[in-house]
Each structure stands twice: as structure tokens, then as C-alpha cells.
Amino acid sequence: MTTHDDQKRVLLIGGGSGIGHAVASALLDRGDQPVIGARDPERTAAILSAPLRDVPIVHADLADEATIEALTTAGPFDAVVSLAAASANGPAASFDRAAIHDAFDAKVVGPMLLAKHLTGSMRPGGVFVFSSGVAAWKPAPGLSVMATVNGAVSFMAEALAVELAPVRAVAVSPGIVDSGLWDSMGEDGKRDFFAATAAANPAGRVGTPDDVVAAVLLAVDNTFVTGTTLHVDGGGRLG
Numbered sequence: 102m103t104t105h106d107d108q109k110r111v112l113l114i115g116g117g118s119g120i121g122h123a124v125a126s127a128l129l130d131r132g133d134q135p136v137i138g139a140r141d142p143e144r145t146a147a148i149l150s151a152p153l154r155d156v157p158i159v160h161a162d163l164a165d166e167a168t169i170e171a172l173t174t175a176g177p178f179d180a181v182v183s184l185a186a187a188s189a190n191g192p193a194a195s196f197d198r199a200a201i202h203d204a205f206d207a208k209v210v211g212p213m214l215l216a217k218h219l220t221g222s223m224r225p226g227g228v229f230v231f232s233s234g235v236a237a238w239k240p241a242p243g244l245s246v247m248a249t250v251n252g253a254v255s256f257m258a259e260a261l262a263v264e265l266a267p268v269r270a271v272a273v274s275p276g277i278v279d280s281g282l283w284d285s286m287g288e289d290g291k292r293d294f295f296a297a298t299a300a301a302n303p304a305g306r307v308g309t310p311d312d313v314v315a316a317v318l319l320a321v322d323n324t325f326v327t328g329t330t331l332h333v334d335g336g337g338r339l340g
């Protein structure tokens with residue numbers, strides 16, 4: 102771990118797995134102070150890799166406003182980063198109302214409530230970083246809910262950047278990233294999906310968690326970046 106003078110305190114929701122875990126590791130490695138927000142702090146503590154075991158974990162469920170309001174006690178923050186998601190994939194004929202609500206809670210409603218309760222806990226230059234995703238720009242059958250949710254996230258970042266200024270708001274939009282999210286496809290299914298994605302991506306590959314980490318750190322550090330979406334998708338939205 103390195104240390105630096107302007108150590109940043111960063112609340113990271115979804116920091117127990119995938120891209121969020123990689124962001125927490127990168128923050129710790131450069132001497133910042135990640136605080137992980139998790140729905141089940143005990144379960145998250147049990148799965149954190151060694152360097153992150155001393156990072157504080159606070160209870161944060163983006164579908165539960167009381168837990169969001171209570172996060173003020175963990176501040177002040179330089180950044181509040183939400184990398185949560187709840188999947189509601191499937192064809193329109195099988196849309197599930199509860200799953201759609203969960204998807205909006207995790208990426209839109211919960212983050213709006215983060216803005217409601219935590220704007221007053223932000224240090225100068227502070228930023229909310231929200232997680233969008235390539236599905237909004239590259240719709241496909243079965244992904245309509247996620248496409249709509251991700252699109253809302255990006256418009257939310259623009260609206261909140263204006264409303265909360267000088268506190269900033271930025272959306273990061275990953276493409277297909279090998280974060281562990283796709284492991285449920287099985288080894289062969291994942292390999293074929295990644296090969297097809299890489300072939301269609303102008304960048305010629307799928308993403309790594311570190312690709313997204315770099316964009317999150319840019320949003321955290323660069324106080325001239327607000328009200329925009331940082332696309333980290335290998336150009337996949339265009340392919």
C-alpha cells in the first residue's frame with residue numbers, strides 16, 4: 102500500500118464482488134480509504150480478499166432507504182460509488198414486475214436516495230459515481246429492462262450534476278467485462294460469448310475489471326468531469 106497527502110474517503114456500494122472489489126483494492130493500494138457498503142456485511146466480510154479485510158463494511162441496501170440514510174454516519178466522503186446491479190433479463194413476454202423494481206432500486210432509485218441523503222456529507226470536489234452499462238446503447242432481445250435502467254442512470258448523472266453542483270455526478274458504462282458476473286454461463290458458454298463479443302468490439306477484446314477501475318478513478322480524481330457518461334466498453338456500443 103502507498104499513501105498520499107490527499108487521502109480520499111470513498112463509499113463503495115457493491116464493493117464485495119466483481120468490479121467493485123477491484124475498485125476497493127485499487128483505492129486501498131494507492132492509499133485511499135475505501136468504505137464498503139453491502140447488503141449483508143457479514144457475508145461480504147467473509148468473501149473479501151486479504152488486503153481488503155481491514156476495510157470497514159457498513160450496511161447499505163439500495164432497496165432500503167433507512168440503510169441509505171444511516172450511511173451519513175460513515176462520512177464525510179470524497180466519493181460515493183455505486184456498482185450495484187440486480188438483473189432482470191428475459192424476454193418482454195416474461196417481464197416480472199418485482200424483478201424490474203429490484204433492477205431500478207439497485208441502479209436508479211437507490212442511487213437517487215444516496216444523492217438525497219449523502220450530498221450534505223460530500224467534501225469539496227466530491228462526486229457520485231453511478232454504474233450504467235452498454236446495454237443502453239446496444240439493445241438486444243432479452244435485455245430491455247437493463248437497457249432502460251442503464252439509460253436512466255446516464256440521464257440521472259446529467260440531471261444530478263446540474264442539481265447538486267458543485268458536487269459532481271458521473272456515470273461509468275462498462276461493456277462486457279470478465280468480472281465474475283458471467284461465470285454462471287459455464288466455462289464453454291462464457292468462452293463462446295466472450296469470443297463473439299471480442300469479435301464485434303472495435304477494441305477486439307472483452308473488458309477487465311481494471312479497465313473500469315481506471316474510469317472510476319478518473320471520475321473520483323478529475324474535478325472537471327461531471328454530468329457525463331464514461332464509456333468503458335471497447336467501443337462495443339458501436340460494433
Ligand SMILES: NC(=O)c1ccc[n+]([C@@H]2O[C@H](COP(=O)([O-])OP(=O)(O)OC[C@H]3O[C@@H](n4cnc5c(N)ncnc54)[C@H](OP(=O)(O)O)[C@@H]3O)[C@@H](O)[C@H]2O)c1
Nearest residue numbers: 115118119120162163164184185186232234277278280282
Ligand atoms: N460485468 C459486466 O460485464 C458489466 C456490463 C455492464 C454493466 N455492468 C455494471 O457494472 C456494475 C458492477 O458489475 P459486476 O460485474 O461487478 O457485478 P456483480 O459482481 O454482480 O456486483 C454487483 C454488486 O451489487 C450488489 N448489489 C446488488 N443489489 C444491491 C442492493 N440492492 N444494495 C446494495 N448492493 C447491491 C451485490 O451485492 P451482494 O453481494 O449483496 O449481492 C454485488 O456486490 C453493475 O452495476 C453492472 O450492471 C457490468
